Amino acid sequence: MSLNEVKIGGMGASRRRVEDNRFIRGKGNYVDDIVLPGMLHMEILRSPVAHARIKSIDTSAAWDMPGVRLVLTGEMMAARNLAWMPTLSYDTAAVLATDKVRFQGQEVCAVIADDPYIAKDACGKIVVDYEILPPIVNPVQAAAPDAVQIRDDKAGQVGNKIFDWEIGDKARTDNAFADADVVSKIELHYPRTHPSPMETCGSLADYDRATGKLTVYLTTQAPHIVRAAVAMVAELPEQNIRIVSPDIGGGFGNKVPIYPGYVVAILASILTEKPVKWIEDKTGNLTSTGFGRDVYLKGEMALRKDGKILGVRMNTISDHGAFFADAQPSKFKIGLMHSAFAAYDIPTAHMFATGYYTNKAPGGVAYRCSFRVTEAMFFQERMVQAAADDLGMDQAEFRRVNFVKDEQHPHRTAFGFLTDSGQYEKCLDIGLEAIGYKNFAAEKAEAAKRGRLLGIGISTMTEPLGAGNSREYDILGIKMFDSAELRIHMSGKAILRTGSRGQGTGHETTWAQIVAHELGIPADDILVEEGDTDTAPFGMGTYASRSTPVAGAAIAMVARKVRAKARKLAAHLLEVSEEDIEWELGRFYVRGNQERGVTIQDCAMAAYSNMPDGMEPGLENVAYYDPPNLTWPFACYIAKVEIDPETGVWDVLQFVAVDDCGVRINPMIVEGQIMGGLTEAYAMANMQYQTYDEEGNIIGGNYMDFLLPTAWETPGFELYEVVTPCPHHPIGAKGVGECATVGGPAAFVNAVMDALKDKGVRNIDMPLMPNRVYEALTTGKDIYGMPPVRSGN
C-alpha cells in the first residue's frame, strides 16, 4: 500500500531539476529582466587608481548632458549620512568616496539617466582630480613601519592592522613542539580569487512616495539580511521594505554582502521618485565586489618519528583590502580557519591570525566555502603532505595513522569543534583503490621513460557546514537559524517557502523532495518559493553550504508539524482515537487494519471542509530551526598528474572524488555540485587568481586575465560515495555544495608537488601555471606568489 518514495520524487530520487524548465528555455527572471514603467538607469564611475586623495570632483559636464537626471557624489551621500555604511565585520565601507579612493575600481560617482548609454557617456564627462598616494598591495607592505595609513578615516586606527586573533592552547602546543622528534614547516599563500558568478550584481530600486513602500529587486543570497541592513542604514520602517531576490545567475558567496551600488540606487530612487536600475558590468564585479582567500600561512607540525602528529601551529596573515568586509559569523575574525585538522586526532593546536588593510578590493567572502574553511583545508592538506615527506612516510599511511577513528565520534578537535560522524579510512580506501595507488610506482617509472613526471596527490578533510547554532554563530547579533513555512492546499497540493535562497543550486527541486519524504505528497505537487521578504519567513539565506543543514532541517520539521495536525484530521475521518493511527508514506491507517486509512490528501481536504469541532481550520505551519551543531561531511580527493618538464605544463590523468555528505536527497544534484566544485578547485590550482602590480592595478579584472576553465581544460572526475548520516539532522543530511571547492585544490597541488619531490621543491603557490612549475623544476626552488607582479603593460 505504501507509496514508492523514489516514484513520488522523495528522498534519493534523482529528480530532474524543475527550475531548469525555465532556465534552459531562456525564461529565467533575473534582475536585469525586470522592467518597470519610467525606469531610470544608473552607472557607477570607478576609481582608475589604487590609492589617492580626491582633490576635486567636477560633475557639471555630466549634469549638462540631455537625459541625465541625477549625478551623485560622495559629498552628496555624506549630506544624507550615507557616504559610509557598516560592513558585516563591524567595520565601515565607503559607499561613494569622499576623502580618498582606497582601491582600483572603488565607487566614486553615480549617474542616473534615461538610458544606460547616456549614463555611461555622462560618467566619461566627470572630472576627478586625484593626488596619487603610494599603493599597498600585500600585508608586508601594509605592516611596514613607514607604510602610509590606508584607513585614516577611522578614529583610533593605528597603522594598517585590522586585528590580532588567536585560538587554541599555546602553552600546551609549545610543549608538544619541545617534545617533537621532527618539526615540519611550510609557508604558503592562498592567492586572492573571485567567486565570479556569470550574472553580475545589480538591483532595481522602486520607491513609491505615495505608499512609502520601497521595493528592491536585488541579486542577493540573503534577502532578509538586506532588509535588515536597509532598515538600519536608510532608516526606513522595516514593514515598508520589500526585498525580492529573483532568479540568481550564480552566487558562490559573491552575493551575500551589501554593495555600494545597491545603496546608491535606493537613494536615487527616493530622490527621483522613479525606479532606478543598476546592473554592474563584469569588470565592476571582478574589481569591486567580494573576493575570496588572500591568506598567508606559516604552518608548523610537531611530529613523532612513527608518524603521529603531536601538535600544530598555524600563523595566518590575511589581506582584507580597503575595508574589513568579510561576510562571516561576527565573532570569528578569520572565519572558521580553526576548523583545520578536524579530521585528524591531534592533541593540541594553536593559531594566531593577523589581518591587514591593503589598497585592494574589500570582501573576503566565503567563496563556495564556510568562511575561510577553503584556506583551512588547503593549508592543512599541504602541511600534511609536507610532514609525510619530511618523515619519509607514505602520504596515505600518514593520514591513516592520524585520522580520527570512526568510533571516536563525537570528537572534540584541538581547536574546539565537535565532529560527530564519519568513516574517514573507508573513504580513503575507496579513493586509493580507484586511483590505482598500488601500481603508481610502476606507472611513474614508465612515464619517466617517456620524459614525463608523474605525481599523485591526496586531500582528505572534514569541514563544518551549516552555520550555525545560535550559541556560537551570528551575523551582527542576528542568530544563524533558518526557517520553512508549509501550506497544504485543500487538494493536497502545497506551497513551501523558506528563508534560504537558491542560486542555481536546485532548491525548488530538492526542498519538494524533503516534503515528499515527510508527507508522501508527490514532489511535483509542491511549489517552492523563496527570495521575497514580504512572503518568505525570516532566514539568514544561502551560503556556506548551509541550506540543507539548516533550512532543509526546518523543512523536515515543518512537514512533521503539518503531519501531526493531519494525524488529528485522520483520526477524525477514520473515527478512531489519534493513538490508534499509524503512518506510512502518504497515508494514515488504523492500527491492526491497514486497509482502513486516509491519504494525506484526504486530510488536506478535511482541513478545509470537514474538520472536527473546535479545531482551527487549514493545514499549514512554520518552523524555525536552530541546529544543535554544524554538519561534518568528509571528502577524499585524489589527483594523478603528468608534467611535461620542458614546458611545465601539467595534465590531470585521473581524478577520484569520494564524498560522504550523509544522506543524499537528490543524488544527481549532489553529483552536479561536486563536479562544479571540483572545476572551481581545478581553476584555482591551475590558472585562476587575482593579483596586483606595483601601482595597485588589478590583474584579473576581466575574463582575459581572470581565467575560468572551459570544458576543454577541465579534467574528468570520477565520483564515489560513502553515506554516514548526520546524527543530529532530521533527515541525516550534511552540506555538500562547497566540499569539492574546499578540498579539491590541495589534491591538485599535492599531486604536482609529489611529481617534483625529487627536485628539491617544497612548494609552488597557486595557481600552478606552467611558468611557475617550469621555474621550480629548473631551479629547484620554491615559488612564492605574493603580489606585486610585473603587469607587462
Added chain:
Amino acid sequence: MYPSRFKYESPKTIVEAIKLLDAGKGDAKVLAGGQSLVPMLKLRFAFPDQIVDINNIPGLDYIRFDADGSLHIGALVRHEHLEKSVEISMRQPTIAAAAPLVADPIVRARGTFVGSVCHADPQGDWAATMIALHGSIVVQGPKGKRTIAMKDFVLGPYANSLNYNEIAIEAVIPAPKGVARGGYLKLERRVGDFATASVAVALDMSGDTVLNAGFALAGVGGKTIDANEAASALIGQKLTEATIAKAAQLVAALAEPRTDHRGSAEYKRHIVETFVKRILVANSAQKVA
C-alpha cells in the same frame, strides 16, 4: 554592453563599403567577425562614428587554391571554415595546425582570418602564420586594388598599412616550390587565453631538403615577431638534430618577450625554442611523399 554612439551601415558591395569608409575620413571601422572590434567597443577602447558591416557583401567567403598552387582566403572566411576545410588540412599544414588553436570554438565560428590579420594584435595567430608563410594581403580602395606583402602590412601593435578608405579583401599565400609542411604551437593558460607564446613554422620542402622556411611568433613581443631570417639555418639543408637546434636558437633569439604574469621573459624564450624544435622534429620524422 554600452558602447559609444555610432552609425551603422551594411553595404551590399565592396564599392559601396569603400565609399562609406572614404566618407568616414578615418572615423569609420569595418566590422567583419567583430571578435576584436566588439570587445573594444564594449570597453570603449574604440569609439568610431561609423561601423561598416561587410557581412552582407556576397562572395567574400571563399577558400581557393589556384592552379598555380597559391592559396586565396576571402575576407569573410571564418576561422572554423579553415579548421574544417579538408583541402587546408591536406595542403597547408601551418594553417591547419593553427586554426583549431585560435581562441575558442565560439570565436572561431564568427571571427575572420583576414580580420584577425588586419587587427595586428601582437597575440594574433593569423598575422604570425601569414608572416611565416610569406603571405600578402589584397586590399581595395577608391583607386582600385593593390597587394601588400605581410612584412609591410603589419606595422606594429594594432597597426596595419591600410589606408582609412581601403578594405582588405583577400589573403594570399604563395604556392610552395616543393611540398608545404610546417606547424603551429601555442602555450596558453586556458583555451581562449592570450598566448604565453606562439610559434608558426612554414616549410617548403623537396624530399628531405628544405627549400624555404618561415618563422613568426606571437605573444612574445610588442608586435608580431617576424623571425624569417632564421630560415638561413635550414635553407638547402635537411632537418637534422643540428639544423633544428640552430634554427630554434635563431628564432628564440629574435623573440622580444617581456616578463609578466604569464611568465618571465626567459621562460617565454625557452618555450619558443622548445616549440620550434617540436614542430621541426615532427616534420623531420614525417615521410615526405
